[in-house]
Amino acid sequence: MADTTNISAPPIQRPDDRYDPQGIEEKWHARWQADTALYAAEPHSSKRKKYYVLEMLPYPSGALHMGHVRNYAIGDALARYMWMQGYNVLHPMGWDAFGLPAENAAIKNKVPPRKWTLDNIAHMKTQMKRMGFSYDWSREVTTCLPDYYRWNQWFFLKLFEKGLAYRKKSKVNWCPECATVLANEQVVGGMCWRHEDTRVELRELEQWFVRTTNYSDELLRDLDQLENWPEKVKTMQRNWIGRSEGALVDFQIDTSEGKPAGKITVFTTRIDTIYGATSIQLAPEHPLVAGLIGDNSHLQAKVEDLLSEQGKAKEAGDIGGIEKHGVFTGAYAINPFNQEKMPIWVANYILADYGTGAIMSVPAHDERDFEFANKYGLEVRIVILPRRIGEPPAPGEAEKPVLPYTHTDSMLINSGEFNELSNEDALVKMAEYAEKHGFGKATVTYRLKDWGISRQRYWGTPIPMLYCEKDGVVPVPENQLPVILPEDVDITVQGGSPLSHVPEFINAKCPKCGGPARRETDTMDTFVDSSWYFYRYTNAQLADRPLDTATADYWFPIDQYIGGVEHAILHLIYSRFWTKFMRDIGLVHNNEPVTRLFTQGMVIKDGAKMSKSKGNVVSPDDMVARYGADSTRMYALFAAPPDRDLDWQEAGVEGVHRFVGRVWRLVTKHGSYFPGDWKTLLLTQAEPPGAGRDIQRKVHQTIKRITTDFDGRWHFNTSISAVMELVNVLYLYWEGDFYSGNKKEAKIDGVKISVSDEIKQGTLRCVVLLLAPFAPYLAAELWEVLGEKDGLLRHPWPQYDAVLAKEDETTYAVQVNGKLRSTVAVPADSAEEVVLERVMADEKVRASLDGKQIVKKIVIPNKLVNLVVK
Numbered sequence: 001m002a003d004t005t006n007i008s009a010p011p012i013q014r015p016d017d018r019y020d021p022q023g024i025e026e027k028w029h030a031r032w033q034a035d036t037a038l039y040a041a042e043p044h045s046s047k048r049k050k051y052y053v054l055e056m057l058p059y060p061s062g063a064l065h066m067g068h069v070r071n072y073a074i075g076d077a078l079a080r081y082m083w084m085q086g087y088n089v090l091h092p093m094g095w096d097a098f099g100l101p102a103e104n105a106a107i108k109n110k111v112p113p114r115k116w117t118l119d120n121i122a123h124m125k126t127q128m129k130r131m132g133f134s135y136d137w138s139r140e141v142t143t144c145l146p147d148y149y150r151w152n153q154w155f156f157l158k159l160f161e162k163g164l165a166y167r168k169k170s171k172v173n174w175c176p177e178c179a180t181v182l183a184n185e186q187v188v189g190g191m192c193w194r195h196e197d198t199r200v201e202l203r204e205l206e207q208w209f210v211r212t213t214n215y216s217d218e219l220l221r222d223l224d225q226l227e228n229w230p231e232k233v234k235t236m237q238r239n240w241i242g243r244s245e246g247a248l249v250d251f252q253i254d255t256s257e258g259k260p261a262g263k264i265t266v267f268t269t270r271i272d273t274i275y276g277a278t279s280i281q282l283a284p285e286h287p288l289v290a291g292l293i294g295d296n297s298h299l300q301a302k303v304e305d306l307l308s309e310q311g312k313a314k315e316a317g318d319i320g321g322i323e324k325h326g327v328f329t330g331a332y333a334i335n336p337f338n339q340e341k342m343p344i345w346v347a348n349y350i351l352a353d354y355g356t357g358a359i360m361s362v363p364a365h366d367e368r369d370f371e372f373a374n375k376y377g378l379e380v381r382i383v384i385l386p387r388r389i390g391e392p393p394a395p396g397e398a399e400k401p402v403l404p405y406t407h408t409d410s411m412l413i414n415s416g417e418f419n420e421l422s423n424e425d426a427l428v429k430m431a432e433y434a435e436k437h438g439f440g441k442a443t444v445t446y447r448l449k450d451w452g453i454s455r456q457r458y459w460g461t462p463i464p465m466l467y468c469e470k471d472g473v474v475p476v477p478e479n480q481l482p483v484i485l486p487e488d489v490d491i492t493v494q495g496g497s498p499l500s501h502v503p504e505f506i507n508a509k510c511p512k513c514g515g516p517a518r519r520e521t522d523t524m525d526t527f528v529d530s531s532w533y534f535y536r537y538t539n540a541q542l543a544d545r546p547l548d549t550a551t552a553d554y555w556f557p558i559d560q561y562i563g564g565v566e567h568a569i570l571h572l573i574y575s576r577f578w579t580k581f582m583r584d585i586g587l588v589h590n591n592e593p594v595t596r597l598f599t600q601g602m603v604i605k606d607g608a609k610m611s612k613s614k615g616n617v618v619s620p621d622d623m624v625a626r627y628g629a630d631s632t633r634m635y636a637l638f639a640a641p642p643d644r645d646l647d648w649q650e651a652g653v654e655g656v657h658r659f660v661g662r663v664w665r666l667v668t669k670h671g672s673y674f675p676g677d678w679k680t681l682l683l684t685q686a687e688p689p690g691a692g693r694d695i696q697r698k699v700h701q702t703i704k705r706i707t708t709d710f711d712g713r714w715h716f717n718t719s720i721s722a723v724m725e726l727v728n729v730l731y732l733y734w735e736g737d738f739y740s741g742n743k744k745e746a747k748i749d750g751v752k753i754s755v756s757d758e759i760k761q762g763t764l765r766c767v768v769l770l771l772a773p774f775a776p777y778l779a780a781e782l783w784e785v786l787g788e789k790d791g792l793l794r795h796p797w798p799q800y801d802a803v804l805a806k807e808d809e810t811t812y813a814v815q816v817n818g819k820l821r822s823t824v825a826v827p828a829d830s831a832e833e834v835v836l837e838r839v840m841a842d843e844k845v846r847a848s849l850d851g852k853q854i855v856k857k858i859v860i861p862n863k864l865v866n867l868v869v870k
């Protein structure tokens, strides 16, 4: 690191200087800008322990908002702390630069997406630098540039090669507003994730898919290894993957009344109850519904109603609480176990995308089916007895289980050859029976679907595939990558992808036969970009590979990843999948990308999340202009624990700003150049009693609290208030009470004790070091004011001594029969006899003991004495 300090003589004392954040921050901003190596990580050959701290990369929307500032202030404090702890820190930043808003802005403002995006990046980068975030910009990744997205294409070819990328015609979620396909994950309660008011439609299109389901089991299993991920994120992923064991059973449609032939495949976790099934229930969107109801307009209208009821319940996020409705289609299916005819219904609580979109209804043994059957008068047939195997039924009990009876520690009745089996055995045997007779099998289903990555939009990575009349689908050869996304494209055209209107793009040569071929015009979902971007940071300039394995092995997994909980499923499942795929093609050796995940709370104002549409956005630029970057960042950390929501109050920023000013005045007034060793005495040897010892103790307590916060619970709000307390104590000794003007003086036997210069100067230096992760500009300036020449960024973090942090005296609460009677000061860690001696000498204690007999004395060290009397 370049030496940015230039002080050789003691600095001039500046007691009257006002704290001028703009002056200080602009000065250091310029110096840090000039020092490109300042935040650079050492190469992976470094002997230091590595620490990879990462905040989720932003979408370049145009300006930083306070949610960004909070996210980055957390990561930045941690990065700076780890540098001071001697780690080789990797702290990069980049841009999730493809995506719809660039196209929408382009249409609205007539600016090409590329220009819009790159301009936004330039502006946001300027803002980030002004905030003083410690990013190594030599590793910047911009996903919309060919040097990055060519590797998306390369990965796609690898996926294709391994059979993990495939093309199929499928019903896809289509947002009419976006005019594109959405992934399942982008459909929120039936609505587009970007257009809350736009209902997603189903359309049939030829799409590219990535076989994420090949990794369903591993993605689920490995969640158990992620000990340092928030439980709520893991739960969301488990639910998303949604594994359930059960069986598939085919029910043939009864054709005797002129209904079309076909079969309904049902997924059930309770095949053991199949003899109790009395109807089949289809989702309104089930593909067989149309054929079954034919041109009966009454039924068609009913089904439409059911679908719209379902849509509303999804919208409200409460499909489980839906008021159940259904309609009989007039058709029947045959139960393959007993050949019974069962009515086929359509019901609003059956979802098309869960299981097979069809269920067998067993009212006696399922809550929902029971409710539905009672409502519509469907038969309820008991096939499970509430009795353990081998237990004789209690008189009368066997015939009358309380319905619905859903327990599984029981046995089967009314089930033909399977009678008297336990549920457990029946689940296995009946699935085997179905498989043997060709109408079903045991299976495991997942809610997780393959990842549809095709987008009919312009601003994304072109999928590197060709279509030749002779050879069909042909991958673009690796040596022809990247397939460049053309500029100057009219993206306002209607119908299909804008790329399909660019002849220079679509017309290509088939690499197999040399004949004419047509290029794929779909682009990739932007979640592809963010699935592996953090690997690219380890070697962002690499021209011939996406990453260098040895370098990635050194840095991965990421030690600390910080971002919003809204990414708990999308980004964080795709990137886990991508890592596992990269491992399987030998590119990396880690199973998981992230060791520790932290999800910060939201920034809210006036009771709502800050957003443009709500008009409650606070601009970081305004805050910096008014209070400086240090106060803005520090407030973002101080106002709430990072995992909680932060209620933005400008008065709070002003308060932090006043505190920063107090620190400034304290250090500039009392600090001076100190050529000697300020550390040994302050940090390692006990000062004699008096002010020096009191201050020393407070210093050690403060270091301890902040160090513990960084290493554990990350309550930076209490870290910062610890520094505030320390500064208050110092004011009390050196400036007098802030409010009353009474100066605290330490006296022993009436003789005034003064604090040694060593302790005083050491203490001021510790204040600066402890603030360095939170207020880097202030700390840098004060470090220079104190005449310190080494770089603050990598100056060792001060170490506390637990003994020196200990209070000399502790206060015991004294209870008599559990009631607090007095408090008594005793030297810390005194023996029990000494404690009791002091306690018994206390006036109030003696008064409350008057005439009573002590039967028991309970001493909790350094805390409490309880005397039991009668």
Ligand SMILES: [Zn+2]
Pocket (backbone or CB within 6 Å): 175, 176, 177, 178, 179, 192, 193, 194, 195, 198
């Ligand atoms: Zn949309």
Ligand SMILES: [Zn+2]
Pocket (backbone or CB within 6 Å): 468, 469, 470, 471, 472, 510, 511, 512, 513, 514, 515
């Ligand atoms: Zn060909």
